Amino acid sequence: MTLRAVIFDLDNTLTDFMRMKTVSIEAAVEEMIDAGLRMTRDEAKRRLFELYDREGIEDQRVFDKFLKEELGEIDPKIHTAAILGYRRGREYTLVLYPHVRRTLIELVRRGLKLVILSDAPRYQAWSRLCYLQLQHFFDHVITFEDTHVRKPDPTPFMKAIALLGMRPDEVVMVGDWPERDMAGAANVGIKTVYAKYGDTSGAAVSGADYEIDDISELPRIVDALMAKR
Numbered sequence: 001m002t003l004r005a006v007i008f009d010l011d012n013t014l015t016d017f018m019r020m021k022t023v024s025i026e027a028a029v030e031e032m033i034d035a036g037l038r039m040t041r042d043e044a045k046r047r048l049f050e051l052y053d054r055e056g057i058e059d060q061r062v063f064d065k066f067l068k069e070e071l072g073e074i075d076p077k078i079h080t081a082a083i084l085g086y087r088r089g090r091e092y093t094l095v096l097y098p099h100v101r102r103t104l105i106e107l108v109r110r111g112l113k114l115v116i117l118s119d120a121p122r123y124q125a126w127s128r129l130c131y132l133q134l135q136h137f138f139d140h141v142i143t144f145e146d147t148h149v150r151k152p153d154p155t156p157f158m159k160a161i162a163l164l165g166m167r168p169d170e171v172v173m174v175g176d177w178p179e180r181d182m183a184g185a186a187n188v189g190i191k192t193v194y195a196k197y198g199d200t201s202g203a204a205v206s207g208a209d210y211e212i213d214d215i216s217e218l219p220r221i222v223d224a225l226m227a228k229r
Helices: 016-036 041-055 062-071 076-093 101-109 124-132 154-164 178-189 214-227
Strands: 003-010 115-117 139-140 169-175 191-195 208-212
Touching: 003 139, 003 154, 003 214, 016 041, 016 076, 041 062, 041 101, 062 076, 101 115, 101 214, 124 139, 139 154, 154 169, 169 214, 178 191, 178 208, 208 214
Parallel strands: 003 115, 003 169, 115 139, 169 191, 191 208
Antiparallel strands: none
């Protein structure tokens, strides 16, 4: 079979999510201190990321929990300052990696179906896609609420294949996380492309079929796979 579809992870594959998260938290900390929080910037940032490690990087109540743990209550002035600071930081740094839009256009022109497969909650994934004006590129968007399990569990990958109505060997997965994106896809028979540029774990071995340092390298791999019968 020839290649007919490409599945993409979203965060750290199409957009630099961790940079956005870091800058947004730093902006929130600045605003909280300005509003009266008596902590150093480094300590507040460290405590917030400890909460993310414990509760999940998508936790939408991280500032509530942070203030309750640090102050014993949610001070409305500091809480509001944190939210507004975070939003300003997010809007400034939520951007695409270089060459993403051009690459997606090239793939669509080749007649390929495109899918997002993300562990993010539905609202957050769609918010990022719409803010980045990517929503029209994708035939399907699969988020945590669609399967209630996370990669590398086979369920999200099998759901993508089912929605596409294709075989695993007609699909390729592009992602930045070897243990989740690459391993999960490979376990159901999907070819894998490791987005090396987005990996924040420093993985020495990806286990992927292909590796790319820039998303603009993807069409060359796709062309080679489409040529195979």
